[in-house]
Amino acid sequence: MPREADPSNNEREFVLSALRENVRLDGRAFDQFRDVDLAFGEEYGAADVRIGKTRVMVKISAEVVTPYADRKFDGIFTISTELSPIASPAFEVGRQDQTEILLSRLLEKTIRRSGALDTESLCIIAGQKCFHIRADVHVLDYDGNIADASCLALVAALMHFRRPDVEVHGEDVTVFGLREREPIKLQMQHQPFCITTSYFDGGEVMLHDASLLEEQCREGEVIISINRFGEVCQISKYGGPPIDGLSILTCTNMALEKAKMLDKVVKAKLEEDEKKRDKGGLMAELRADNEREQG
Amino acid sequence: MAMLADRRRMNAPPGGTSPPVFASLPEAKLTKPIRTRNPDEHRKIFLRTGVVPSASGSAYYEISPSNTPRQTLVPSSSSLKITCTVHGPRPLPRNAAFSSNLLLTTHVKFAPFATRQRRGYVRDSSERDLGVHLETALRGVVIGDRWPKSGCEVVITVLEGEEDGWWADAEEGGKAGSWGMMNVLAGCITVASAAIADAGVDCVDLVSGGVAALTAERNGEGVLDPCPSEHDIKAACVVGYLQSRDEVTEMWMKGDAGSGSEALIDNAVKAAVLTRTVLAEAVKEATEMKIGKTSEAAVETTNTGKGKTKDIQMTG
Amino acid sequence: MANDAETGPGLTFPQDTFAKLTPRPYLLAHLKHKTPVRPNGRQQNEFRQPTINTGSLTHSNGSAVVRVGDTAVVCGVRGEILLASDIPHPPSDDLEEQDLVEELGLVVPNLELSTGCSPAHIPGNPPTSLAQSLSYRISAVLHDSHCINPDDLRINYTEPKTEDDLPDEPPKEVTKAYWTLYIDILCLALDGNAFDAALLAVTAALRDTTLPKAWWDPDRESILCSPVVSDSRSLRLSTMPVASSFAVFSTASHLKKREEAQSWILADADGFEEELCDETLTVVLNSGPSTGSGTTSILKIEKTGGTYIGKDVTDLCVRQASKRTSDIKTALGNR
Amino acid sequence: MGPDVVNHPLSRADGSTVLSNGLYTVIAGVNGPIEVQRRDELPEEAAIEVNVRPASGVGGICERWMETVLQSALKSIMLVHMFPRTLIQITMQITKEPSIKLRRSLYDFALMPTLFNAAITCLVDGGLPLATTSTAALAIISPDDQVVLDPQEKEIASCKSIHAMAFSANGDQILTQSSGDLNHEDWGKVADMLKQACIAAIGPAGEDTAMSNGVVQPEPWLRQHLEDEAKSAVRGKVKIEAQGRSREIRSSSAANSKDENQPDSAT
C-alpha cells in the first residue's frame, strides 16, 4: 500500500527553519486557522466542513431500534469514522490504520463521552424502543488537521439534524415522516470542539491548524477538546518529546479562543441555513429568537 | 443487536428471531429411537471420493439415516453427512516461512443447517477443537518430508451433524454431553483420509476413525458406533487408527469409563477396523476408475479426434 | 503425441497443458474450428443439465441439492419466528402488501463460497466480493419477483371479543408474529456460473419448504407450533424465477481495430471459460410456479463488462433463456 | 438536462468530481496509477478497485455488488494495459440520497447511472486514458406503460420496471441493469431510448440519431463538460507541472497520459 510520502529532508529543513524565523509556508500566523468554511446540505444533518484544503463531511441519521438491555432509558448514539482512499491513497479500505483509530477515539471522547448529546432524550419507550442516532464522518480531502475539522463537522451536523417526531399510545409507537410532522431537533448539552496544537522544537514553536506537511514535520501534538465556556472534555498527547506542563495551560487558553471562534461559525451558519429554509416565515423568526435567548 | 450486524452478509431482521417451539401433542408423541443393530455392528457408511473435481482430492461421507417415515415435523434424530476437500500440495502463502515439510492445515465447519439449533457462519470453539483433533489424527499419517515448502489444506464441511443425545431429554433439562462431536470426529478422520488418498499425497497408511461407548443400558458392555439418541451414554472414546501398523494416532475419551477404559479403547479400535473396510474399498474403487480413465484418455489421444486435440506446431 | 519426449521436447502439448499455458488461444482454437465445440464438449448455446434433489436435510424446513456439471450447491431453508412486538420500527400502513417481506427482512439468503469448493475459496476468510454479490443478487431476485407471499409468513391471532367492541363487529385479527426464512446456500463444488445453480437450489428448496402450523398462545404469550405433519403447510411460491447466464468470449482488444474483433456467446460458462470472459449477461425470467402455467415475463436483465451484448444479442439470449426456463421447470416439476 | 458536474473539488485525489442530479449527489475521486499490493497485482494490466460508500452507515453486500458491476464495466473502457502492475483506485462517496425511501433494488438501480457518470468524469479529470467516451442514464416504465427518462423519485417509487444503461459514443452497450415486470418489446423500447439519450449526452458524434423520432434531445452535457475540462486542463498544465512533490511511483507513461487526457472519440 502506498504510504503517505514523507517530505524530503530539504523540505523538512525548510519548513522548520522558516518556523524558527516565525514564518509559516502559507504565510499564516502561528495561531491562525486556514479559512474555515461550513455548509449544510439540503437535508437535515449533513454538514460539509472545509479548513483550507482539508474537507470533512458528516451525515447524521436516525432509526428506531431496541435499546441495549443494560441501558434501558438511553437512546443509542454511535459515531463511525472510516477513512477511505478518496482522502488520501494511504488510507486503505477495510483496514483501520493509526490515523483512523486515533480519530475515532478522539471523537468518541470529545462528543460521546462528554455527553454532548443527551441520549436520554432519545428514549421512546424504556427498554423497548429508542432512537439510534448515527453519525458518519467522511473525510474527503486530507491536508492535515482532520481532528479539528471532523469534530467541527460533527457538532455542526448534530445541531443541524432533526429527528422524526413520534407519538406513543401505550405500547404502540407512531413515527411520523418528515413531511407529516415537523421533525425535532436533537438535545445538545454543550458543543465541544477539538483544537489541535502542533509543537516543534520541544514546544518552542506551537501551531494551530497544521497542514499535512507541517504535521509530517512536527514533533508532537496536544489535542484539547473544549467548549465555549472553557470546560475541557479531554486532553491528549500521543507520545512525542515531553513538553513543559505549563505550556498545556497556554494551549488550553488558546484552544478556548479558537473554540469560541468555531462556535460562532457554527451558530452563524445555522442561522443562515434556517432563514433560507423558510424564508420570511414568522415561525422562523420566533425560533431564531428563542435560540438566541437560550444560547 | 443492530450493532452486531455482519456487513458482509445478509442479517437477521433487527428484532431478532427465535426457533419455533413445538407444543407437545398426544398425537405426535415422540419415542426415543431404539438400537436395533448388534452392539458390535456399525451403521451403514456411504463413502465416495472425487466429488469435487476442482480440488486436488475430495470425498463425501454419509451414515445413512434410519428409514423410518416421518410422522412429526420434529426429526427424531439425524445422522452424519460430511464433505471434505483437499487442496495441495501447493505453494505456501507468500508470508509463510520456509518449511522442509508439508504444512498440513485442517478446517472443520458445520453448515448453518447442520444441527437442530441453527449455527452461525463464523467458526466457534467446538469447530476449532474438532479441527485440532483432526490435525492430530492426520499429522503422523502424511509423509510430510516428501513435500518441502508446500502446504496442504484439508477442508471439512459438516452438512449434517450427529446429535448429542436424545434431544427430548435435553429439552427437559437432562444431561447434554457433546457425544455427537465424537461421531463427527470419527467421520472427519475417515473422510479426510479418503480425500488425502484421492489427492495422491503419500501416507504411511489409511487412517480410519472409530467410536465406542459405555452405556447405561448395558451394564459394562460397550457398543460400537453409538448413535447418541439411542443410548444413555456414560463414556465414549474416539480413535484414529492405522490398521496395518496397529497404531493409534488420535484418541479422545470423555465421560466416566471407570475401569472399563481399556475395553472402551479396544472397542473404538474395533469400530475403526470396521470403518476401514469401507474406506479401503472406496479408495481402491476410485483408483481403479482413475486408471481406467487414463488408459481411456490414452486411447482417445492416439485416435486424434476432431479439433479436440489441437497441436500447435512451431514454424521456422 | 504426449510421448515424443525421446526425440526431445517438441512444441506439441497435451490439451490440458495447452489450456493451462495459453488459455485464450486454446479456447479460440475450439471456437474457430469448422465444427465449433467448446472445450467442455458443449455447443455454444448449450446449458449443462441440472440434477436436483430435495428434502435430504433433516434439520431444514426445506432443502435442495443441485448439481450443474461440476458446480454443486446445497441450500437449506429454516424458518424461525419474529415476534411482531420485537420489530423496532413497524412498517407504515401505506406500505404495499407485497413489499412486506423485504421491508421486514423476512427472507435472509446467504451464499457461502468459503467451503473449499475451489482452490480459490479457502475457509477462514470472510465472504469475498463475489460471494457477497451473489447473496445480494439472490435476495434481489427473491424480493423483486415477490415470489413469496407475505400471507404465508404471517402468524395471525383472532383477538377474543371484549366489552368495548361493538357487538356486530367481526373479530379482530392481528398478526402476532412472522416466519423468517433463513436461506443458507453452500457451494460445495465450483466450476463456473454459481448464480444460476444457487438460484435454482434456492427455488427448489423453497418449493420443498413446509412450515408447521403456528399459533399465538395467549397464556404463554408466545408462539407455539404443531409437530404434526398433516397440520403443516407448504410454502406456495407465487412465481418461479429462473436465471440463465451467458458469458462472452471476445478477441476484442484496445490494440486492434474494432472490425477485427470476433465474439462468441457461451451459455452457462464453466470455470475455465469464466476466467477468459470479461462480459457477462444474466437473464432472469419470472413465470407461474408450475410447468406451462402462467405467462413468462422478464424480471431482470443484467449485463456488464465488454461491449458485445447489445439489443440484438440480448434478444437472442432472452429467447434461449426462455427455452432454458421451461427445461428447468420440467426438471423441477418431475420431482 | 444533464447533471451538475463540479470539477476537481478535491486536492489530494488525482482526479475528482462532484456529480449531482435530482436524485443523488456523488463525490468521486480517483488515485492512479499507484502502487498495488502484491496479491492484487496483475502482470499485464492495471488492477481497478472501485469503492462505493453510502451516505450513512457502512457499506454492505449491495455496495459490494455495485462495485463489482461498475468495476467490470469501467475496465472494459479503460486502457488498463498501459499501466501493468499498478492500481487505479476509484472511490465514490454518496452525499445526498432521494428524500423518500425507495425499495432496495430501486434505490440501487437509480444510483447506478450516477455512479457510472461520476466515475467517468473523475477518470477524465485524473487524466486516465479511456478507450471511448461513455455515459449512463436511467429510465423507468410507469404503471401505465410509459417510458420515462430521468425519472423523479416519486416516479421511481411507483414504477413497473427500472433500467440503468450505459453506452459509448459509438453506441456500444456497456452496462445494462434492468429489473421489474417487463416484456421483450418494452425492454427494446427502453434500450433504444436510453441509447439515444446517452449518445445525445456525448454529443454530435451520432448526428443521424439526434433528430429522429421528433424526440426532444437533451443537451450534450458530457461533451460540454469534457470540453470545458480539456480547456482548463491546457490552461492549468503549466501549473500542474510546476507542482511540488512528485508521487513515488508515477511511471513515465502515466505522466504522459496527462497530455493525452481526452478520450479519442471526444476529439
Add this chain to the structure above:
Amino acid sequence: MSGPNIALPGQILGASSSNELGSGTHLHNDQLCASISGPILTSKPSNSSKTSKAPKLSISRTTGNLLPEVGTTILGKITRTNPRQANISILALGPTGEHVCRDPFPAIIRQQDIRATEIDKVKVAESFRVGDVVRAVVISLGDERSYYLSTAKNELGVVMAVSEWGNQMVPVSWREFMDESTGAREARKVAKPV
C-alpha cells in the same frame, strides 16, 4: 492392462531386503509399504548393473508428479521482470508439460541462469517479457518462496511469445521472435524448436 494389482497406502509390498525402494513407497520396520494408492510397478534389475540385484517396487501415481523437483523440466509464464531476474509461474511439469499444476508455483530465473555463454552480457529485458511461455529446468528449491530455474541450454527458453501488438510470434533465430503480421522483431532467449 486388465485388472492391475492395486496397492493402498500402508499395504505391505514385500521385505525391504529383497526389494528396492521406488516412488510412492516407504519403509516400515523391515517391510516395504505403499504410501499412495495405485498400480504396483515392478522394474526388473538390469543385468548390467551389478550393485543392485533386487527388483525395484514402486506405485504409479495416478495423479502424476505433484511438485517440481531439482532437474524437473517445467513450463511456465513470466509474471514480472527486473534487471536481475525474471519471475515466472510454473504451470506444468515435464518437457511437454504432461502434468498440469493445479496451483502455479512461483519461481525465479536469475540473470546468470538465462544463458550458458557470455553470462555477463545477458540482459533480462532482452530475454523475457511478461506473458512469455518458457521452458526451463529446476536447479534448486530456492528460497522460502521461489524455485530457482535455469534456461541455459539450447532447448530451453521462450517457446511462445506474443508481440507488443498482441499477435502470436514465431521464432526466427536463437535470439529473436517475429510478429508475422507487423514484421516487427523482438529479442528473446529462444528455445530451440525441435
